[in-house]
Amino acid sequence: MKKSSVATTSLDEKRVEDLRKSQDASKMDELADFETAVEATGFGKFNLILLLISVPTSLSQAFEQMTLSFVIPIAQCDLHLTLEDKGMLNAIAFAGMISSGFVSGYLCDFFGRRKMIIIGHTLQAFFTILASLSQTFPMLMAAKFFSGFCFNGGFSAFTSYLTEWHSSKYRGVVQLIRGTAIAFGNVVVPLLAWGILPQSIYFRLFGVLDIHSWNVFILATILAPLICASTSYFAPESPKFLMTSGRNEEALRVFRMAYSMNTGKSVESYPIKQLVDERSHMTRRKSVEKIKNSFQALKPLITPPYLYKLILVCITACFILMGNHSLKLWFPQLLQSINDYQQYNNGSSSGMCDIIDFLNEKTTTTSEACDVNLDNSSVYINAIIIGCVQIAQFTIAGFFLRLLGHRVLAGITTSISGACAIGIYFAKNSTTITALFSIFIGFFELAGNTVLTMTLEIFPTTCRTTALSFHLTMARIGSITGNMIFSKLISSGCLYPFIFCGGLAFTIPILMCFYPNLTNKALV
Template sequence: MSGVETGTITTDIPARLDRLPWSRFHWLVVVGLGTVWILDGLEVTIVGSMSDALKDPKTGLGMTSGDVGMAGAIYVAGACIGALFFGQLTDRLGRKKLFLITLAVYTIATVATAFSMTIWWYFAARFLTGAGIGGEYAAINSAIDELIPKKYRGRVDVAINGSFWIGAAGGALLTIPLLDPTIVSAEWGWRLAFGLGAILAVGILIVRRNVPESPRWLFIHGREDEGEEIVRDIEGRVEGDVGDLPEADDDAITIRQRKTISIPLIAKTVFTMYPKRSVLCLTLFIGQAFLYNAFFFTYGDSLSTFLDVEQTGWYIAVFAASNFAGALLLSPLFDSWGRVRMIAGTYILSGVLLAVAGFMLGDLTAVTLTIFGAVIFFFASAGASAAYLTASEVFPMETRALCIAFFYAIGTAAGGISGPLLFGKLIENATDAKDITGIAVGYFIGAALMIVGGVVEIFLGVKAEGQSLESIAKPLTAEDAEPATA
């Protein structure tokens, strides 16, 4: 069955949401939902910065460089599986219910990480932490796109995804005192770092409870009265902030409501109705996943192993600041210059620069490697963030969360699991010779994948700037409803 039908309605809810000017309500959405990327950045950076602390058999867990890479791969694997599992639940049960559940999963799992006693406990906790974060990606991206007006959707999505690097910088700076044995005992420093992530998550949960369910999801699933009530409340709050509201476009849509949409129908939609968009999303996700998970998961290990850096936190903080600056400063151009130009340009430019860094690797110091990385990822961070934007807006609403989850999972599994494992192995093999050029092959692979992603965007990219979600990809239920309307 494709779902239980509950009736046919005509609604102007999407047009009313899209015509709203920016207000405090939209900031609530950004803070309540977008801050999850800060948690992800915190998690990834803590692991990267704490490689030496985790390797110590007395105060850490006695891990090797290979184990550090394995932990990164397990975290990503958990994120992929969590995205698929929670993603299909998000489309079936609603955005709000799932973005509360996935945050709770993350919080419990990161606390469990702080209490790790063995490597296998640590691996299991990292898997569950990743599952919570992966579920967040699906629930949050779909909710944000459905609540943010079309005029601002591109810049908001890119900037929010780039906020990963606020967490990355914060995590890097936090590890400096926490890994200083004169301030905090070496046995407890790395454990406290993971505990701080749980504290931040609780604060986010308090704000998130005030974010409403997506009205778009409600009217599709036969709960149009609830959706109408939420939209009227949002309109009242926005009007109280900015005054009279502009008239909504006459873009009412007729849809046949269903309580559920079957997985086979979703799969048919993705691969039969939108094959080019599917290829595009896979290419973008694989490129950015390999680049980031390979380079960043092992960046701290590379600095300490080959370049004799004792406190990697300062270097990672600079690198992270550049990434966030790129996403923040370039994000408005995705709405003005357009998606295709910006995504293709950022992917190709960052790929070319990474290849140059690979050729120069043997001549780089810790400082010059960080400068190179900061320039490369200033552009790459905006492009990588736009991969999530693309997957979240180019498929029908009923499939949005699962499509985000699917392409995130497949792309990240291909690039994000193989990347840390490859780099971890390259670092181990090159350690004896103290020759950092041994990891250059990883740079070249990442560069090639990013350039290919940019070229594919030129040919298959979707010009979605300033368009409503329903015009970019008509809801499946709207197509079903057309004969009835006629």
């Protein structure tokens, strides 16, 4: 009996000890990191609302990048544009984005995503209004420069914001959905252009401003950034940013709100009760001190282990936009030249070399010799087809992303784009040229979106938006450089532009070999 009693006591003590350990473990489980907390919110109504908000943001991006490429063929007589002027106009918005890149990244990382989304898109709308009133080439250049300058802050902030509201399970797919919205924007832009630009609109505003159809078209594009700014006003701050700033109670509140909207349950039933302290070493002080401290965000990026990764993503981003935008921003002009060539040659089609020769002959700086063909429905129809192909490519890309992963998907799509760029040179009719344009632009856009997602996952929250600013800055430098080079190459012949774009596309699969595997990895 004595032995039995001792054994029973020992067993009870063991049970008590096990219970105590399990309770301690339960308490430890309540101290959740960001990835655990955001995964616990699920995916539902709240996430769908965020994706709806991303639509006007994506349209804003499409308008900022593509508006002038449709304006240029129509406004070339009013503004007396040369080929070099056209290249500069295509590139000027990206120059503005570059100028604000690092500043907007710092402000976004240290003042919050939501504020930068609202301020950036509101100012973008203001300068778009000024662009719509432009009367000369320098006026339009200046207005679009500042429009791009302001757009960059809102774009960078929203890109980080959307990423930081989703767990690793959904992060890549969500960015692809946003890419689909951007592709949708590439359909909306030519649709809007088709409805406005061919119209014979002319009147004098205030007795001094000459307003044409292209002025009205630019003005119509302010709707997207204004809608984005107004809807974002009602959105909560990024929980990842709140946690990194030491505002865990606020982060818990927004997590609970998202959980309740997604599941239909009460906020009290959210399983996470306490968050880990993810504060950075930089404290939140007065505004001047914040800006001074924000430059410390550069330190981890320019030292190992992130220095190598930063160099890699910057080179990749530069090459992707240099190759993609060289053709993307020029294809409305090339489509217009195809349309004009057919009308001047009794509907007969031809290869790309004849089209480019015709473009060089038609470009002039004298208004007396300049004329614009407004019978150009085929230009907008072909542009819409190209946009629809992009939507289809982004729609099916989610399946291949899960199957292949980020690196392989980017490598395959850019390889196909490179082959299409070379194929455009050998194409003998407008139908084949349009088809190859569609595949080239769509797959390059898909690769760019995939690489952007990889950049967001490589770097930690404390310097994520700053790293994104480096990525976007180098991408836009590539876009500016590509546009200027492309205008020179078009002047010199028809083969070199397509060898240039194809060669850049074929370098991306090589660069992908140096990227880490990020599939289903936690956000740091």
